[in-house]
Amino acid sequence: MKNILVCIPTFNERENVEHIIREVLSQGNDIEILIIDDNSPDGTAAIVEGLMKSEPRLHILKRAGKLGLGTAYVDGFTYGLTMPQIGYFMEMDADFSHDPKYLSNFRETIQDFDLVIGSRYSNGISIVNWPISRLLLSYFASKYVRIITGMPIMDPTGGFKCFRREVLEWLDLKRVKSNGYSFQIEMNFFVWRGGFKIKEIPILFIDRRAGTSKMSSGIVKEAVWGVWKLFFRKLIRKDKLARKEIK
Ligand SMILES: Nc1nc2c(ncn2[C@@H]2O[C@H](COP(=O)(O)OP(=O)(O)OP(=O)(O)O)[C@@H](O)[C@H]2O)c(=O)[nH]1
Ligand SMILES: [Mg+2]
Structure with a gap:
C-alpha cells in the first residue's frame, strides 16, 4: 500500500507544530508529513x-513569505507528486481543529473513493467552540455554495480532506489560484465535474486552542464571488479545461 502525505500549511504555529507532527506520525508508519511554511516570523520552520x-x-517546503493557503497546498501537492511512494494526499490544519x-x-474510505471530505455538517452541525456568528456564517455559506454550484x-469549505494521487495528477494545479474557502470550493468543484467519486465522512471540528487565527474578511469575500465564477464556468462548460489530457 502507498503512503499518505499529510500536507500542513503553517504560518506562526510555533505553539502547535511539534505536537501536531508527533500526533499525526503516531497514526501509522504509512504516514508522512509535509509542512508548508511561509517564513513564519515566530520560527515555526526551525522547530520542524x-x-x-x-x-x-x-x-x-519553505516559501519566501505569507502567500496564502491555496497556493501553499498547490505548491505542497506539486512537491509531494515528486515522491513516488505517496499514493494519497491529505489537507490538514496545524491548530488541532x-x-x-x-x-x-x-x-x-479513500480506498474506494477519489476524494474524501471531513464534513462538519453530515450529522447536524458538529463544531465546538465557535461563536454562533461564525457558525451561522459557515453553515449558510455551505448551503449557498450548494445552491449556486449544484455540488x-x-x-x-472544509479543509480536512484526502485526495487520491491520480486526482491531483489529473487536475491542472497551476490553474488553481484561489485561497482560503474559495480554494476548498474550487478543488471540490473540479473534482466533482471531473466525474471522480467523492465521499463525505463526519468529523467533529474543534476551534483552535493555541496560536492566532488567520481568517480574514477578504477570504470570505473571495468565496462569495468565487462561486459565481464556478456557476458560469459550468454554464459554458469551461471547467472541463481544468483537466489535463487523460494519459
Ligand atoms: N503556509 C501558510 N499557511 C497558512 C496561511 N494562512 C493560514 N495558514 C495555516 O493554515 C491553517 C488554517 O489556518 P487558520 O488560521 O487556522 O484558519 P482558520 O481555521 O480559517 O481560522 P481559525 O481556526 O479561526 O484560526 C493553519 O495551519 C495555518 O497556520 C498562509 O498564508 N500560508
Ligand atoms: Mg483553524
Whole structure:
C-alpha cells in the first residue's frame, strides 16, 4: 500500500507544530508529513527542521513569505507528486481543529473513493467552540455554495480532506489560484465535474486552542464571488479545461 502525505500549511504555529507532527506520525508508519511554511516570523520552520534530523517521514517546503493557503497546498501537492511512494494526499490544519485520530477513517474510505471530505455538517452541525456568528456564517455559506454550484457536498469549505494521487495528477494545479474557502470550493468543484467519486465522512471540528487565527474578511469575500465564477464556468462548460489530457 502507498503512503499518505499529510500536507500542513503553517504560518506562526510555533505553539502547535511539534505536537501536531508527533500526533499525526503516531497514526501509522504509512504516514508522512509535509509542512508548508511561509517564513513564519515566530520560527515555526526551525522547530520542524530540528525534528527532521531524527524523523525521515517529516518534510518541509519553505516559501519566501505569507502567500496564502491555496497556493501553499498547490505548491505542497506539486512537491509531494515528486515522491513516488505517496499514493494519497491529505489537507490538514496545524491548530488541532482537525483531530489526527480521524486519519484512519480517511485511510479506510479513500480506498474506494477519489476524494474524501471531513464534513462538519453530515450529522447536524458538529463544531465546538465557535461563536454562533461564525457558525451561522459557515453553515449558510455551505448551503449557498450548494445552491449556486449544484455540488452535492454538505461541507464544501472544509479543509480536512484526502485526495487520491491520480486526482491531483489529473487536475491542472497551476490553474488553481484561489485561497482560503474559495480554494476548498474550487478543488471540490473540479473534482466533482471531473466525474471522480467523492465521499463525505463526519468529523467533529474543534476551534483552535493555541496560536492566532488567520481568517480574514477578504477570504470570505473571495468565496462569495468565487462561486459565481464556478456557476458560469459550468454554464459554458469551461471547467472541463481544468483537466489535463487523460494519459
Ligand atoms: N503556509 C501558510 N499557511 C497558512 C496561511 N494562512 C493560514 N495558514 C495555516 O493554515 C491553517 C488554517 O489556518 P487558520 O488560521 O487556522 O484558519 P482558520 O481555521 O480559517 O481560522 P481559525 O481556526 O479561526 O484560526 C493553519 O495551519 C495555518 O497556520 C498562509 O498564508 N500560508
Ligand atoms: Mg483553524
